[in-house]
Amino acid sequence: MLDVNDLWVSYGGISAVRGIRVTVEPGSLVALIGSNGAGKSTTLNAIAGLTRPRSGTVTFRGENVTGWTTHNLVRAGLVLVPEGRMVAAPLSVRENLQQARYSKRLSSGEFTDRYDQAMTLFPVLGKRSSQVAGSLSGGEQQMLALARALLTGPDLLLLDEPSMGLAPVMVDAVFDAIRTIHTDGMTILLVEQNAELAMDLCDQAIVMQRGELITSGQPDDLLSDGSLRSMFLS
Numbered sequence: 001m002l003d004v005n006d007l008w009v010s011y012g013g014i015s016a017v018r019g020i021r022v023t024v025e026p027g028s029l030v031a032l033i034g035s036n037g038a039g040k041s042t043t044l045n046a047i048a049g050l051t052r053p054r055s056g057t058v059t060f061r062g063e064n065v066t067g068w069t070t071h072n073l074v075r076a077g078l079v080l081v082p083e084g085r086m087v088a089a090p091l092s093v094r095e096n097l098q099q100a101r102y103s104k105r106l107s108s109g110e111f112t113d114r115y116d117q118a119m120t121l122f123p124v125l126g127k128r129s130s131q132v133a134g135s136l137s138g139g140e141q142q143m144l145a146l147a148r149a150l151l152t153g154p155d156l157l158l159l160d161e162p163s164m165g166l167a168p169v170m171v172d173a174v175f176d177a178i179r180t181i182h183t184d185g186m187t188i189l190l191v192e193q194n195a196e197l198a199m200d201l202c203d204q205a206i207v208m209q210r211g212e213l214i215t216s217g218q219p220d221d222l223l224s225d226g227s228l229r230s231m232f233l234s
């Protein structure tokens with residue numbers, strides 16, 4: 001589904017991402033983990049068209065999409081839920097979800113079907129459909145951002161730090177939802193600083209440090225490596 005090859009991203013003269021490779025097979029959940037400043041978000045942003053890579057290629061469903069705009073990537077089925085969620089605070093829950101309708105030019109019937117599915121997954125949003133997004137809790141805003149991405153009908157979801165700033169009970173609710181979305185067949189590339197959460201959920205993990213890939217593999221194999229374990233897990 002996704003192949004990122006030898007990706008380099010620089011800010012000014014500084015290379016934040018150095019030759020990263022990422023492969024995400026259809027139906028899998030791959031986690032990018034690593035400490036603060038490792039380059040995880042920069043990698044995701046470069047894949048999603050928010051940051052231009054200095055070199056390297058991003059191939060999505062067999063097509064070279066390097067440098068495509070976010071808008072065109074969403075149309076193609078590659079959708080980012082950014083760090084900080086970025087919901088439109090003054091708009092209602094329903095109006096936020098309607099944004100997906102316009103970005104994907106959904107018919108009213110398609111929108112209603114997908115809206116109903118999202119409300120089944122996130123019943124709390126159904127109860128708050130007229131409430132302005134800015135007045136939702138952080139966890140509810142994260143659910144809204146996930147629902148908005150799902151309404152575009154993605155083939156690949158990129159999730160940037162979905163646990164960021166959430167109360168523990170909300171982290172559990174959001175990760176339960178991600179697990180359900182994945183079990184239903186969605187392909188996901190997840191950036192998560194909480195390695196314990198990510199390892200629990202993913203099929204494959206990629207560990208980054210100072211812009212470089214230091215190792216990758218199945219969570220059980222990585223966790224059996226004592227030095228990695230103590231580096232990332234409490």
Ligand code: ATP
Pocket residue numbers: 011016034035036037038039040041042043193
């Ligand atoms: P975090 O979990 O803290 O977000 P991360 O692994 O996602 O960490 P990035 O946010 O990708 O890391 O940052 C990688 C490096 O690039 C860091 O040194 C950071 O300071 C730098 N960086 C990130 N964004 C910018 C920017 N817009 N301009 C300049 N430097 C940046």
